[in-house]
Amino acid sequence: MKIFGIKIPMMASLIFWAILWEIVGQLELSILLPPFSHIIIRLVEIVPTKMFMDAFLVTAQCFLAGIAIAITLGIPIGVLMGRSIVIDRMLLPWVNMFLSAPLTALVPVLMTLFGFGMKTIILTTVLFAIWIIVLDARAGVKNITPSLIDMAKSFQASYWQAFTKVYVWAALPEILAGMRLGCIRAVKGVIIGQLLVSVVGFGRLFELYSSNFLMEHMWALLFVLFFFAFILAEGLGLLERKFEYYAAERH
Amino acid sequence: MKSFFTHPLTLRVISVVIVFSFWEYLGRIPISPAFPTFLETMAALWEMITDGSMAAVYPATFQPLLIGLFISSFFGIACGIFMGLNHRAEWFGAPVFIVLQSAPLAALIPLLTFAYGIGLTSKVLTVCIMSMPVIVLNAYSAVRHTPVTMIEMGASYLGSRWQIVMKIVIPAASPVIYAGLRLGAAMGFIGAILAELLITPTGIGDLITYNQSIAEYAKMYAAIFSIMVFAVIFIEILERTEYIFFRPDKRVSQ
Amino acid sequence: MSTTAEAVSTATSPIAVEVEQVSKIYPGGVEALHDMTIQFPKGQLTSLLGPSGCGKTTLLKIIAGLLPLTTGRVTVNGVEVTGPGEERAFVFQDFALMPWASVLRNAAFGLELRGVPKSERNAIAEKYIEAVGLKGYENLYPHELSGGMRQRVGLARALAVDADVLLMDEPFSAVDEQTRRKFQEDLLDVIKEEGKTFIFVTHSIEEAVYVSHSIALLLPRPSRVSEIIRPDIDRSISPDAIRRDPVYLDIVERIWQGLRSYVE
Incomplete structure (x- = not known):
């Protein structure tokens, strides 16, 4: 949008929404919406506390472990599916099913099998993230120009060489897109896991704040989460755009 | 003979047999007392279907789910299309939905429960916040990225703004809008079950938690199995409706 | 000059x-x-x-x-x-056909935007579809045609509005x-x-x-x-x-x- 001929970046409209929030909060229309400024003050107050930092570390650990597992398993599976039609036909129905299945229903199963701890949360994260990573890696490999595959074959690349030197790189734009979407889903998974387990990490804080009606604390916590999720998604989006020339060259 | 073994359907059946046999095997070791075999789960599923306990809980799950999905699709698509067509609306709205799409909105559930209690409203709103952002953003970016020559074509044949939007922009955007609806429906199911597990146990969530608490694991697994199958079928049907209403060309190629 | x-x-x-x-x-x-x-x-x-x-x-x-x-x-x-x-009528480099519309509707689209009644515009479009050599293809969709045939549809659309x-x-x-x-x-x-x-x-x-x-x-x-x-x-x-x-x-x-x- 332009004001007086100066182009204003789109994200600047968030400032407008923050101001609107402040006004609504000051009017005390709803106990649900404390003024924006109060939330920021509370945020500065609680973030350095040990309880918050501990919860944050637990969440970060679960997230990183989950996404690491999802990527190390997901990309090879996706590449294999893209290269082998038999494997593809055997696995694709399952991948598609889990992509649209209500994964929250599986969390109780994980809880009965793995207890109310980090293991369950990590597995929930993996379960949320992995399917899109597999699917995008598969799509990437399927989109490789056939002549590039023939090139690898004609220079007698071994299967391992072809895999590590050609397929993964040629499919990079899609793999990166899958990793970005996987990370966004992993953030949702790690939070849903903690909400349901509710005795570790932010799950415990949610429980504590909501049972004591601490709205400002609650929002401060949500802001921190939203902020990190946004930075993560945008950062990975930036990385993805760096490799866009790849895809452009292919078409 | 070779073509029979590599036929998609054959491979799909083989793959399903392998997975369910593996499940059966794990259940028989057993890897955990809380892990029933596949056959036990299917027996429990049959029992729950025939004694009516399944039919009794599904309406309770579907009520917030369908209301929520209806609200998010209707307002989400309208909002997305408007943002795609109007630069001012885009400037104000798009960043909010971009933030919301990457945000773990499930974290809002405790707030919703606090504000609206443990009834239907909270559950409907849970479904809405989970499914709306992706529906809005897909509709928005689909409309925003209508091929330029298609719009030029409409303009050069003297289409009015309204005609171009209705006859060109929206049909061209419909595949991406539908992709958004599909993702939104999947998130809606996630939200509906989450609400039942988190706010108050009702519907299928009640069946899961109740059977878990009395250690009837086969029944618990059967309930989970049924909702997963249901969600997949629901989304499959949703996909079909696109071909029927918007894209006759895709129906031909199928 | x-x-x-x-x-x-x-x-x-x-x-x-x-x-x-x-x-x-x-x-x-x-x-x-x-x-x-x-x-x-x-x-x-x-x-x-x-x-x-x-x-x-x-x-x-x-x-x-x-x-x-x-x-x-x-x-x-x-x-x-x-x-x-x-x-004036325009023929596009990338054809600009609507993938969701049949050959007939694509060819008649210029007339459709002008509010010509359906039976009338279809009759005109059919005439030009024949003129560009696509008779019999009226009910196919663009993705079922080759590039050359798609551009023939684009030409029929341009001719149909009689510019x-x-x-x-x-x-x-x-x-x-x-x-x-x-x-x-x-x-x-x-x-x-x-x-x-x-x-x-x-x-x-x-x-x-x-x-x-x-x-x-x-x-x-x-x-x-x-x-x-x-x-x-x-x-x-x-x-x-x-x-x-x-x-x-x-x-x-x-x-x-x-x-x-x-x-x-």
């Missing part, structure tokens, strides 16, 4: 489209056209030929009313262009070579039968010489009309004979000599 005078003097028919001192500066300061003047005679096909960057597509889109011009004016049948109009001037933006560039030749031959028939004015953008010298009554050679930096060439080819002989005709080959060679210094 002597070349423009030549165009006027050699033109035997009245002028359909007149471009007078048109300049186009894109937002950001790139000058795509500089003070361009050119006339297009009625009932003839004039090609805009030139290397990439010479502004030929920009000029065509300005005539179509799809792009605003910066200075100068364009008139069609004596009326100044301010936007798209009923007397005086047809603007064609590299219509055959996305069509394979064999199909393109057949299409060029068919286009000559259409020109003869319809008696419309065609403005044709191309970067293929052979194509321009083969289909055009006159060729406007455009050169870049600054964008200008360097020459108007009227290939004096006897079109009564067979298409294959034309392609071997020394006159045809000489003109192709002459244009290539003029353009080669602009090709890296």
Whole structure:
């Protein structure tokens, strides 16, 4: 949008929404919406506390472990599916099913099998993230120009060489897109896991704040989460755009 | 003979047999007392279907789910299309939905429960916040990225703004809008079950938690199995409706 | 500017489209056209030929009313262009067919936008679908057609609205070579039968010489009309004979000599 001929970046409209929030909060229309400024003050107050930092570390650990597992398993599976039609036909129905299945229903199963701890949360994260990573890696490999595959074959690349030197790189734009979407889903998974387990990490804080009606604390916590999720998604989006020339060259 | 073994359907059946046999095997070791075999789960599923306990809980799950999905699709698509067509609306709205799409909105559930209690409203709103952002953003970016020559074509044949939007922009955007609806429906199911597990146990969530608490694991697994199958079928049907209403060309190629 | 005078003097028919001192500066300061003047005679096909960057597509889109011009004016049948109009129809490089609509609906789409009743517009579209050689394909969808057939649908759509001037933006560039030749031959028939004015953008010298009554050679930096060439080819002989005709080959060679210094 332009004001007086100066182009204003789109994200600047968030400032407008923050101001609107402040006004609504000051009017005390709803106990649900404390003024924006109060939330920021509370945020500065609680973030350095040990309880918050501990919860944050637990969440970060679960997230990183989950996404690491999802990527190390997901990309090879996706590449294999893209290269082998038999494997593809055997696995694709399952991948598609889990992509649209209500994964929250599986969390109780994980809880009965793995207890109310980090293991369950990590597995929930993996379960949320992995399917899109597999699917995008598969799509990437399927989109490789056939002549590039023939090139690898004609220079007698071994299967391992072809895999590590050609397929993964040629499919990079899609793999990166899958990793970005996987990370966004992993953030949702790690939070849903903690909400349901509710005795570790932010799950415990949610429980504590909501049972004591601490709205400002609650929002401060949500802001921190939203902020990190946004930075993560945008950062990975930036990385993805760096490799866009790849895809452009292919078409 | 070779073509029979590599036929998609054959491979799909083989793959399903392998997975369910593996499940059966794990259940028989057993890897955990809380892990029933596949056959036990299917027996429990049959029992729950025939004694009516399944039919009794599904309406309770579907009520917030369908209301929520209806609200998010209707307002989400309208909002997305408007943002795609109007630069001012885009400037104000798009960043909010971009933030919301990457945000773990499930974290809002405790707030919703606090504000609206443990009834239907909270559950409907849970479904809405989970499914709306992706529906809005897909509709928005689909409309925003209508091929330029298609719009030029409409303009050069003297289409009015309204005609171009209705006859060109929206049909061209419909595949991406539908992709958004599909993702939104999947998130809606996630939200509906989450609400039942988190706010108050009702519907299928009640069946899961109740059977878990009395250690009837086969029944618990059967309930989970049924909702997963249901969600997949629901989304499959949703996909079909696109071909029927918007894209006759895709129906031909199928 | 002597070349423009030549165009006027050699033109035997009245002028359909007149471009007078048109300049186009894109937002950001790139000058795509500089003070361009050119006339297009009625009932003839004039090609805009030139290397990439010479502004030929920009000029065509300005005539179509799809792009605003910066200075100068364009008139069609004596009326100044301010936007798209009923007397002009556009054929797109990438066809711009609607993938969700059948061949019939695509061909009738220009009439649909004008509010012509369904049975009437379908009858007109069917006539032109037949004229471009697609009879029997009415109920197929674009993805079931080859590139050449898709562009025939685009041409049928343009003919169906019965405009005086047809603007064609590299219509055959996305069509394979064999199909393109057949299409060029068919286009000559259409020109003869319809008696419309065609403005044709191309970067293929052979194509321009083969289909055009006159060729406007455009050169870049600054964008200008360097020459108007009227290939004096006897079109009564067979298409294959034309392609071997020394006159045809000489003109192709002459244009290539003029353009080669602009090709890296």
